[in-house]
Amino acid sequence: MTQDADRPTPSPSCPIPGGGARRRDVLSTVIVGAGCVGACALAYPFLDSLNGTKNTSLGEDDSIDVDIAALRPGQQLVVTWRGWPVFIQKRTPEMLASLKTADIVQRLRDPDSKILQQPKDATNWHRSVVPEIGVLIGICTHLGCVPSYATPSPNDKSGKYSCPCHGSQFDVAGRVYKDAPAPYNLPVPPVTMLSATHVRIGQSKGDPAFSIASIQQI
Amino acid sequence: MSKPDNTPAGWLEARLPIISAFRREYVDFAMPRNLTYLWNFGAFATIALALLIVSGIFLALNYTPSVAEAFNSIETIDRHVSSGWLVRAIHMGGVSMLFAALYVHMARSLYYGSYKAPRELLWLTGLGLFILVMIAAFAGYILPWGQMSYWGATVVINAMNAVPLIGPALASWLLGGEGLGSVALHRIYVLHFVTAFSIIGVIVLHVAALHVVGSNNPTGVEPKTSADVVPFHPYYTTKDGLGLCLFLMVYAALIFFAPDLLTLANNYAMANPLVTPGDITPEWYFAPFYAILRAVPSKLGGLILTAGSLVVLFAVPWLDRSPVRSARYRPVLRWALLALFAAFIALGVAGMHKPTGLWLALSRISVAYYYAYFLILLPFLPRVEITRPEPATLRGEGA
Numbered sequence: 096m097t098q099d100a101d102r103p104t105p106s107p108s109c110p111i112p113g114g115g116a117r118r119r120d121v122l123s124t125v126i127v128g129a130g131c132v133g134a135c136a137l138a139y140p141f142l143d144s145l146n147g148t149k150n151t152s153l154g155e156d157d158s159i160d161v162d163i164a165a166l167r168p169g170q171q172l173v174v175t176w177r178g179w180p181v182f183i184q185k186r187t188p189e190m191l192a193s194l195k196t197a198d199i200v201q202r203l204r205d206p207d208s209k210i211l212q213q214p215k216d217a218t219n220w221h222r223s224v225v226p227e228i229g230v231l232i233g234i235c236t237h238l239g240c241v242p243s244y245a246t247p248s249p250n251d252k253s254g255k256y257s258c259p260c261h262g263s264q265f266d267v268a269g270r271v272y273k274d275a276p277a278p279y280n281l282p283v284p285p286v287t288m289l290s291a292t293h294v295r296i297g298q299s300k301g302d303p304a305f306s307i308a309s310i311q312q313i
Numbered sequence: 314m315s316k317p318d319n320t321p322a323g324w325l326e327a328r329l330p331i332i333s334a335f336r337r338e339y340v341d342f343a344m345p346r347n348l349t350y351l352w353n354f355g356a357f358a359t360i361a362l363a364l365l366i367v368s369g370i371f372l373a374l375n376y377t378p379s380v381a382e383a384f385n386s387i388e389t390i391d392r393h394v395s396s397g398w399l400v401r402a403i404h405m406g407g408v409s410m411l412f413a414a415l416y417v418h419m420a421r422s423l424y425y426g427s428y429k430a431p432r433e434l435l436w437l438t439g440l441g442l443f444i445l446v447m448i449a450a451f452a453g454y455i456l457p458w459g460q461m462s463y464w465g466a467t468v469v470i471n472a473m474n475a476v477p478l479i480g481p482a483l484a485s486w487l488l489g490g491e492g493l494g495s496v497a498l499h500r501i502y503v504l505h506f507v508t509a510f511s512i513i514g515v516i517v518l519h520v521a522a523l524h525v526v527g528s529n530n531p532t533g534v535e536p537k538t539s540a541d542v543v544p545f546h547p548y549y550t551t552k553d554g555l556g557l558c559l560f561l562m563v564y565a566a567l568i569f570f571a572p573d574l575l576t577l578a579n580n581y582a583m584a585n586p587l588v589t590p591g592d593i594t595p596e597w598y599f600a601p602f603y604a605i606l607r608a609v610p611s612k613l614g615g616l617i618l619t620a621g622s623l624v625v626l627f628a629v630p631w632l633d634r635s636p637v638r639s640a641r642y643r644p645v646l647r648w649a650l651l652a653l654f655a656a657f658i659a660l661g662v663a664g665m666h667k668p669t670g671l672w673l674a675l676s677r678i679s680v681a682y683y684y685a686y687f688l689i690l691l692p693f694l695p696r697v698e699i700t701r702p703e704p705a706t707l708r709g710e711g712a
Contacts, residue, residue: 102527103536105343105544119547126554140396140403141371148393 158297160289163228169247169254173233176296179313180233180241181284183294184254190267191226193253203270205280210311212236213283216301222268222283224301230286230294231269236312237261237277256281279312338524343542344549345530347710351425352528352549353556354418359516360557361411361564362446366509368404369453376456378502380495383458384583402568408450409575410564412598415443420654423629426638427529433630435526438519440626445512450598452505458498459580460590466493466501468593475612493586532710533638534703541707592667600664601657605683607668608676618680625687632687635695642701646694653686 161174163183171184184190193199200206208218216224223229233241233256240260247254256265264272269281284307285299299305307313318326326332375394377386390397419439422428428436455466470493473484487504489496527536536542543549567574575597579590595603602619609615625632640647656679663676704710 103343103539103542105341105542106539140399141367143396144371144375144394144400146395147375148389148395 156297158295161294161296162292163294164292171244171246174296176232176284177307181296182229182231182233182244184229184231184244184267186221186227186229186267187247187252189252190247190254191221194221194266194268196253199253199266202272202274203266204273204278206270208270208280210279212280212310212312214285214299214302214305216299217283217286220268222270222280224286224288228288228294229268230284230296232282232284232313234282234313235260235263235277236271236279236281237263237275242281282307282310282313340544340546342524342545343536344528344545345536345707346541346543346548347530347532347707348528348549348552349531350552350556351417351421351531353553353560354414354421356553356557357414357560358411358418360560361407361414362512362516364403365407365411366513368400368407369506369509371400372404373506376502378456378495378499380458380498380584383456383498387457399568402572405576406564406568406572408453408596409567409598410560411446412450414560415446416598419443422529423653424640424650425529425531426533426633426635426640428630429533429633429638430630431526432522432529434522435519436630437627438515438522440623442512442515442519444623445508445515447599449505449508449512450596452501452508454596455498455501456505457580458584460582460584460588461577461580461593463493463584463586464589464593465595466497472606472616475616477613529638530707530710531639531641532704532707533641534705534707536707538706594665597661597665600662601660602664604660604664604668604676605680607664608673608680618684622680622683625684629687629691632691633695634692635698635700637700637703639703642703643694643698644701645698646690649686649690649694653683656682656686 157177159174159176161172161183163172163185166172166183166185168185168187169190171182174181174183205212207220208222213222221229222231235242235258237258238260240258242256242258242263242265245251245255245257254267256267256269257263258265258275258277261276263275263277265277265281266272269283271277271280284296285302285305287295287298287300289295318324322332372390375386375390375397377383387401390401392398394400422436422439451465451469455462470484470487473480473487476483487497487500489500491497530536577594577596579592582590594600602622605619605622606615609618635643635646637643640650659675660679660683663672663679666672668676
């Protein structure tokens with residue numbers, strides 16, 4: 096972009112009336128400031144639209160009913176609730192006994208589930224509504240990988256969870272071990288036992304006010 | 314470059330002289346001293362386009378280009394996405410504001426002879442921009458997949474098919490084998506934003522050409538001395554800034570107080586290939602061309618006259634034989650041009666009504682005058698018109 100040689104050029108500086116320079120500086124500052132405020136106001140709807148539609152499903156019942164009749168002691172079933180993997184375990188007497196073993200309990204960060212990671216009716220030694228059935232959200236509280244389930248074996252009858260990403264360990268009730276990076280126990284979703292073989296995930300009869308959004312960390 | 318400079322600005326300047334280029338083109342740049350507010354509309358169009366592009370990017374994040382999902386995704390944007398209604402209103406209002414600014418900008422160029430030598434390329438790149446904007450607007454209007462989207466697209470694609478030789482091939486490339494369905498919608502979506510970004514590139518050419526030949530002015534007389542010109546800053550930054558505030562106020566009023574003023578309720582019903590809505594009307598900015606299409610009782614003839622109404626504009630720098638630029642000093646052309654503007658507006662109004670009786674007659678008279686202006690008055694009027702004397706200098710003019 097070059098100017099033609101024969102085009103006239105304006106006088107080098109525009110004339111400034113005596114004492115007018117400061118007034119012009121104030122005006123410039125005010126205008127630039129007002130422009131910045133306007134730009135920020137304009138940016139708001141655009142940035143806000145990035146929040147998307149997260150509140151639209153509010154108030155809808157998204158609970159699911161699961162038939163666990165086929166589940167044998169020691170096995171676990173994985174279902175999806177709100178897009179999360181949910182582990183449903185049927186615990187053996189050995190698994191239940193391991194939850195109270197002093198040797199294990201002293202190696203846990205939060206053995207008594209003091210931190211809000213479960214509804215009130217699962218704030219107990221077995222972290223579930225009934226001791227034989229355990230329900231956990233299978234998302235590691237470290238950085239969100241899905242821990243893998245080690246089924247009870249003749250060598251280790253208690254069973255456990257270990258996270259493949261950074262080696263965090265959880266006992267079969269989802270309680271986190273101290274010597275690994277994950278800070279909290281695995282979350283427990285709201286659960287209602289409809290019968291001995293049917294579980295409803297998403298509603299808690301024992302703690303109806305519980306919201307999964309209120310827990311410490313998912 | 315004469316004295317080495319150790320400041321960060323000097324370091325940058327020695328490697329990439331953008332600061333001095335900016336100063337030369339936007340601070341010290343010589344502007345005629347007598348520009349009126351009609352010279353603000355290029356800046357208005359640029360700002361409207363910038364807002365369209367930004368809001369378009371944010372709409373694209375929530376839009377799904379498929380026949381099954383397009384309409385619902387627009388409804389979701391309007392009803393559920395946080396501030397989505399506002400982003401969409403900015404986008405839809407922006408189209409009207411852009412076209413309004415462009416029409417005034419072009420009318421001003423016609424009136425003050427801004428298309429004449431040496432500014433022919435400015436006029437041609439500007440017309441290229443106008444056609445790109447029309448393509449982007451048409452493609453964008455199809456995306457919500459409402460009834461007007463669908464039937465507007467159907468009519469235009471059938472019109473393309475009627476163009477001899479190239480028409481069927483073009484239509485086939487757009488539709489991708491099947492009828493107007495998901496494949497076509499996806500292509501129209503891509504066409505919409507590719508055109509939008511191309512517009513930015515052509516604006517760069519348009520502005521570069523402007524900065525070579527300089528702005529025209531209401532007298533049409535080139536500035537000759539330094540007394541005829543003023544630096545762009547602060548004189549026209551403030552003039553553009555004040556105009557821009559008013560422009561944005563109108564824009565905001567349109568968005569917040571009358572978001573439905575310029576939209577058609579029919580387009581909030583999902584596209585239905587089995588039922589054509591009873592009253593098809595185009596968006597206001599396409600109405601004049603739509604009126605031309607309906608004024609001609611022949612399929613190919615209507616298409617030729619509609620396309621020709623744009624093509625003839627490209628020839629304007631060579632059709633106009635008068636050495637006098639500004640209509641201020643051309644007493645006959647001045648009224649002829651105002652009549653052209655009236656004819657174009659009449660076409661626009663006629664385009665929004667059913668093509669019967671008076672409206673059809675008005676359309677036909679207006680089309681005839683539109684062509685007569687460009688093909689008869691522009692080349693032959695200078696032979697008989699006695700022009701008024703032009704001023705020798707811009708001093709004492711405006712400013």
